[in-house]
Amino acid sequence: MATHRTETPLYRRLARQLQERIDAGTYPAGSRLPSEPELSAEFGVNRLTVRQAVAELERAAVLEIRRGVGTFVRPPAVRVSIAVDPRSQRFDLGSVHTGLPLGTDAPEAAQDGEFVVAVAPVAGSTEDDEAAHRLGRAPEELSRVDTVIRLGGRPRVVSSYWVPSGPLPAELLRPGRPGNMVLDLARAAGVELEYDWRAFGAVGADLADAELLGVPPGTALLVREGVSCTPDGTPALYVRRRIDGSSARFVLHYREPGGGSGPVR
Amino acid sequence: MATHRTETPLYRRLARQLQERIDAGTYPAGSRLPSEPELSAEFGVNRLTVRQAVAELERAAVLEIRRGVGTFVRPPAVRVSIAVDPRSQRFDLGSVHTGLPLGTDAPEAAQDGEFVVAVAPVAGSTEDDEAAHRLGRAPEELSRVDTVIRLGGRPRVVSSYWVPSGPLPAELLRPGRPGNMVLDLARAAGVELEYDWRAFGAVGADLADAELLGVPPGTALLVREGVSCTPDGTPALYVRRRIDGSSARFVLHYREPGGGSGPVR
DNA sequence: CAGTGGTCTAGACCACGAC
DNA sequence: TCGTGGTCTAGACCACTGT
Numbered sequence: 001m002a003t004h005r006t007e008t009p010l011y012r013r014l015a016r017q018l019q020e021r022i023d024a025g026t027y028p029a030g031s032r033l034p035s036e037p038e039l040s041a042e043f044g045v046n047r048l049t050v051r052q053a054v055a056e057l058e059r060a061a062v063l064e065i066r067r068g069v070g071t072f073v074r075p076p077a078v079r080v081s082i083a084v085d086p087r088s089q090r091f092d093l094g095s096v097h098t099g100l101p102l103g104t105d106a107p108e109a110a111q112d113g114e115f116v117v118a119v120a121p122v123a124g125s126t127e128d129d130e131a132a133h134r135l136g137r138a139p140e141e142l143s144r145v146d147t148v149i150r151l152g153g154r155p156r157v158v159s160s161y162w163v164p165s166g167p168l169p170a171e172l173l174r175p176g177r178p179g180n181m182v183l184d185l186a187r188a189a190g191v192e193l194e195y196d197w198r199a200f201g202a203v204g205a206d207l208a209d210a211e212l213l214g215v216p217p218g219t220a221l222l223v224r225e226g227v228s229c230t231p232d233g234t235p236a237l238y239v240r241r242r243i244d245g246s247s248a249r250f251v252l253h254y255r256e257p258g259g260g261s262g263p264v265r
Numbered sequence: 266m267a268t269h270r271t272e273t274p275l276y277r278r279l280a281r282q283l284q285e286r287i288d289a290g291t292y293p294a295g296s297r298l299p300s301e302p303e304l305s306a307e308f309g310v311n312r313l314t315v316r317q318a319v320a321e322l323e324r325a326a327v328l329e330i331r332r333g334v335g336t337f338v339r340p341p342a343v344r345v346s347i348a349v350d351p352r353s354q355r356f357d358l359g360s361v362h363t364g365l366p367l368g369t370d371a372p373e374a375a376q377d378g379e380f381v382v383a384v385a386p387v388a389g390s391t392e393d394d395e396a397a398h399r400l401g402r403a404p405e406e407l408s409r410v411d412t413v414i415r416l417g418g419r420p421r422v423v424s425s426y427w428v429p430s431g432p433l434p435a436e437l438l439r440p441g442r443p444g445n446m447v448l449d450l451a452r453a454a455g456v457e458l459e460y461d462w463r464a465f466g467a468v469g470a471d472l473a474d475a476e477l478l479g480v481p482p483g484t485a486l487l488v489r490e491g492v493s494c495t496p497d498g499t500p501a502l503y504v505r506r507r508i509d510g511s512s513a514r515f516v517l518h519y520r521e522p523g524g525g526s527g528p529v530r
Numbered sequence: 531c532a533g534t535g536g537t538c539t540a541g542a543c544c545a546c547g548a549c
Numbered sequence: 550t551c552g553t554g555g556t557c558t559a560g561a562c563c564a565c566t567g568t
Contacts, residue, residue: 009537012472015482019472023390035553046539051554059324059483060471067554068546069494081464125288126341168348195332195519198345200469202487202510204461206325207284217280218324220485220510222467226517233520245467252491252517253497274556316535332535333565453549484557536564543557 011052011111014043032070033063059218061246078255081251112153113178116148117212122162124145131162131238134227141165145173147181154245158212161185162238182228185237191230195235198226202245209242220245270451276317283322283519288336294340298328301336309420326511334339346516356447377418378443382477383411387427396427396503399492408433413477421512423477426450447493450502456495458502463491474507485510 021027033039036054040047054071057063064072122128122142132139143165149157161181169188173175186193201223210217225240279375286292298304301319304311322328329337343415387393387407397404414422426446434453436442451458466488475482490505 011537012482037553041316048540049538052537054554056472056482059469060475061469062471064549065554068548068552070553071503076395127370130341176322197516197518197520199514199516200465200487200489201514202485202508204324204326204510206327207281207321210325217321218279218485220467220469220482220483222465222487223510224465229520245469245488249464249466249488251462251464253462255462255494276556302534313559314557315558320537330535331566333533334567335534531568532566533568534564534566535552537562539561542558546553548552549550549551 009050010045011049012056014045014049015053015056017043018053019062022062028227029073029075032072035070045188074142077246081098082248112151114147114149114159114181115176115182116173116175117148118175119173120144120146120160127160127240128162131160131240134238135162135164135235137164143173145181157214157241157243158209159239159241163189163236174212182237188190189236191236194229194231196227196233196235198224200224201240202252213242215244222248224250275310276314277308277321279314279316280321282308283318284327287327292338294338297335297337324485325484329356330387337377342511345513347513349517350516377415377416379412379424379446380442381438381442381446382413383440384438385409385411385425392425392505393427394504396425398501400427400429400500402429406430408438408447410438420478422506422508423474424504424506428454428501447502447504454501456501458493460501461494461498462493463489465489465515469506478507478509480509487513488514489515 011066018027018033027033033054034042036050038045039050039054043050044215052062054065056072058065061077062074064074066072111178122132122139122144128139128142128144131144132142142162145163147159147161148155150158150250160182160192172179172181172184172188182193203221203223204218205213205215205221207217209221210219213219213221221242223240223242223244227235228237228239229235283292283298292298299307299318301312301315301497304315304319308349309317313480319328319330323330323336323452326342327339330341331337384457387397387404387409393404393407393409396409397407400407406429410426410428412424412426413420414424423444428450437444437446437453447458468486468488469483470478470480472482474486475484478484478486486507487510488505490503493499493502493504
């Protein structure tokens with residue numbers, strides 16, 4: 001007897017049907033879906049089954065759920081490019097600031113900037129061990145700072161920094177302090193910092209990041225991490241940034257600007 | 266009266282408690298959690314509430330659920346570096362092949378390679394319009410090919426290619442054909458291809474990608490996209506790759522190798 | 531076969547947003 | 550106030566895995 005193929009779950013078949021209606025234009029971009037009780041009645045399934053289907057499409061960024069209002073088809077994502085010149089050795093925090101969109105211009109922009117949210121003790125957590133390994137140090141030799149970058153009145157980037165715990169001004173690590181952590185760290189150490197390497201990955205938001213970024217846990221985050229070093233090659237900083245994947249992407253240009261149809265906007 | 270703060274949902278408080286136990290070592294890495302009925306009894310909540318908590322931690326890559334077996338604490342992720350020289354103009358598909366881990370060496374490796382899964386018609390879908398815009402063409406002028414790269418017996422990378430629909434050998438687009446799509450396309454066109462730009466982003470897997478990659482919809486995927494052009498600067502290829510975020514990351518080296526404690530392995 | 535997680539139902543109550 | 554989505558319960562049945 002051949003291997004029995006398990007039937008596709010009801011909620012996934014339902015998700016597929018909804019996706020088909022979206023693709024076909026039955027539910028156009030921006031429009032509201034029938035309410036959960038309505039879908040439940042139309043397809044003859046329990047409301048929880050409807051919710052399971054809708055939840056999948058929401059995590060896939062196909063639908064947007066507004067509590068108390070309805071569930072809507074997401075219009076094509078307007079994603080924000082953050083240019084990073086691959087040949088440059090310069091930090092790009094400035095381009096992050098200029099690259100991300102402003103919310104509604106003025107009022108909440110007063111809160112924009114990078115803010116220290118925690119000075120976590122470096123106790124052999126997985127992340128701390130990773131950082132120590134990247135910097136070629138023992139975990140006890142490191143200090144760690146976590147920050148949030150707010151832009152347009154919303155938290156956009158969560159960052160963790162690990163540095164050798166040498167002459168770190170306590171002022172730098174005061175929770176709530178605004179500034180530019182990389183520049184401040186370099187200035188405090190009295191050195192210039194260069195990229196050693198940077199890596200890109202993706203991961204679902206954990207509980208802590210989700211709370212800091214104001215997104216549901218499991219939301220796809222773009223992770224950018226790497227080591228910076230002093231001009232003589234000594235590793236001096238390990239940084240790990242998490243950015244809501246739906247609101248930003250990093251762009252590397254390999255040809256001189258103006259060459260072709262670029263990715264910006 | 267001050268604004269009433271909504272109580273944190275039960276399932277999220279439960280998720281936090283489980284996370285705390287993991288951090289504290291009560292549930293060490295690799296260990297099995299109590300079963301759902303056990304957790305349900307211990308915390309005095311419904312099993313569905315337990316499942317909601319566990320599901321969040323699974324999406325955050327904290328837990329790994331093995332059906333019929335149990336739920337386990339994920340050991341620190343062994344992530345695979347895929348080196349991309351930022352100064353190089355060379356394609357990196359080879360480094361993808363050599364960079365990704367082999368499953369259990371021999372048997373299923375016979376299936377490794379890049380395989381055409383679909384030759385989708387280019388009909389003004391959002392993705393098609395995006396590609397057309399990137400290439401400075403009308404959608405009708407483009408051809409599209411979708412492939413899956415299998416390594417170690419598992420699908421690892423889903424790619425979509427858009428090219429001007431000039432002299433495309435039908436042989437190239439035959440579903441199931443193995444090969445190296447970028448090299449084959451370049452050879453077919455009789456030109457060398459260079460990077461124009463590449464971008465990194467993150468997104469939850471949609472239904473189609475989830476099925477091709479064998480992951481649940483909503484899983485965090487690393488997206489790498491960009492345009493390649495001929496030496497004279499004519500855009501000739503738009504490519505968009507999706508990779509399970511938990512199994513790969515891209516690394517950019519800015520200094521000569523051997524300089525510091527690198528990210529590889 | 532026993533134990534695990536996966537799916538689905540029925541019903542209840544609540545918080546939120548718009549009117 | 551009403552309709553929306555969010556949470557939680559109780560219970561049932563099933564599919565998968567290891568023994």
